[in-house]
Amino acid sequence: xxxxxxxxxxxxxxxxxxxxxxxxxxxxxxxxxxxxxxxxxxxxxxxxxxxxxxxxxxxxxxxxxxxxxxxxxxxxxxxxxxxxxxxxxxxxxxxxxxxxxxxxxxxxxxxxxxxxxxxxxxxxxxxxxxxxxxxxxxxxxxxxxxxxxxxxxxxxxxxxxxxxxxxxxxxxxxxxxxxxxxxxxxxxxxxxxxxxxxxxxxxxxxxxxxxxxxxxxxxxxxxxxxxxxxxxxxxxxxxxxxxxxxxxxxxxxxxxxxxxxxxxxxxxxxxxxxxxxxxxxxxxxxxxxxxxxxxxx
Numbered sequence: 536x537x538x539x540x541x542x543x544x545x546x547x548x549x550x551x552x553x554x555x556x557x558x559x560x561x562x563x564x565x566x567x568x569x570x571x572x573x574x575x576x577x578x579x580x581x582x583x584x585x586x587x588x589x590x591x592x593x594x595x596x597x598x599x600x601x602x603x604x605x606x607x608x609x610x611x612x613x614x615x616x617x618x619x620x621x622x623x624x625x626x627x628x629x630x631x632x633x634x635x636x637x638x639x640x641x642x643x644x645x646x647x648x649x650x651x652x653x654x655x656x657x658x659x660x661x662x663x664x665x666x667x668x669x670x671x672x673x674x675x676x677x678x679x680x681x682x683x684x685x686x687x688x689x690x691x692x693x694x695x696x697x698x699x700x701x702x703x704x705x706x707x708x709x710x711x712x713x714x715x716x717x718x719x720x721x722x723x724x725x726x727x728x729x730x731x732x733x734x735x736x737x738x739x740x741x742x743x744x745x746x747x748x749x750x751x752x753x754x755x756x757x758x759x760x761x762x763x764x765x766x767x768x769x770x771x772x773x774x775x776x777x778x779x780x781x782x783x784x785x786x787x788x789x790x791x792x793x794x795x796x797x798x799x800x801x802x803x804x805x806x807x808x809x810x811x812x813x814x815x816x817x818x819x820x821x822x823x824x825x826x827x828x829x830x831x832x
Contacts, residue, residue, distance in 0.1 A: 543754050549737060550751040556738045563597040570611045574599060575735040575743075576714055581624045584703050585646045586631030586684070590729055592716065593623045593635075596740045600625070600635060602648070607718075607727040613648045616640045626691035629684045634670060636662065636692050643670060660694040714739065749789060758782065 560577075568574070578595030585591065588605035598615040600623065615623045616637035626634040632651065633644045641662060643652040654670065661673040668687045681689045683702040701709040706721040715730035737743055761781055765774045 539754075539758075546747075546751040546754040549747045553738065553743045553747040556743070557740070560597050560740070563599075567614060568597060568599060568612055570613065572612055573609050573732055573735065574601065574612055575731045575739040576601075577738075577740040579714070580697070582701065582709065582711065582716055583625040583627045583633065584684070584701055584709060585627055585633055586629070586704065587646050588703075588705070589646060590709065590716065590718075591625050591627075591633060592729065593625050598623065598637075600648070603729050605718075605727065607729045611648070616642045616653075624692050624697075626680065627684050628664060628668065628691070629686055630668065634662070634691050641670065641692075660692065661690065662692040663690045664688060753782070753785070757785070 574594060574597070576592065576594050579592060580595070581593035583591050589610065590603045590605070590607075592601045592603070593599075593615060594601060600613045600615050602610045602613065604610055616635055624636040626636075628634070631646055633646065633648070635642045635644065639655060641654040642650060643654075644650055652670075662670055663673040664685050664687050665671045666687050670691065673690060673693070680691060680693050680698055682698045682700055684704060685691045699711045703709060703718070707726065708719050709729075710717050710719060714736075715728060717725055718727040718729070720726050731739070737747070758778065762774065762778055765777050765781075769777060
């Protein structure tokens, strides 16, 4: 019983911390975050390397760009131009410039994140470097983006194309993992790892909320009510066994439902993103996605 009480305290504390982190994210979106503050990699998508070996990682909650040195040490956190809770796409070129594409906005920065240029357009998802190395809008679909520092003529952002690895100037390669980046030497040896501090893992959205909320509901609400009901039906020796079986079956059903729900969501989002700009199916798929998402709750 003592172990269960400790578990209940942990569940309540985790839920409270996750809720506090959610409020902190909203505050950071409105007022900004200190540059020295490490953050969990929530919604991490974009990454690139600058000419000086610094690695830049884009996250979405809050919308920031995290900067690391070549060895994986955290250096700074910068405001992202994406706005809201969207992660920005990142690219770099041979001149050492960092390109950060957000919602209807693209900024060009140097290695210290000083603003060099800014572009605002209505609806351009593909960008490339022209013959002079200047960033210009490209056809809506575009070609595949390069997995290295861009040269004149290369696509740096392209609709429907993203990179999973990046060839660095020193011959090493950055490889995207689920919640971190890894740097491999030319002979395939792991030489550096880029990630949030382990203590921030339980605060990584959306998985922190997806796990903390049902975990707290299970431990603090379902288990006490089910134990009380079983105590009225069974003797004390069989209550624990029946309760463990009940909890196991409940978790299996919940996980299966979540897997199906996320699979359908990914399929619909993939189909929606695959539609070209101007397709008559895009508005209907978007409306259907919103209605289905809302109905799930």
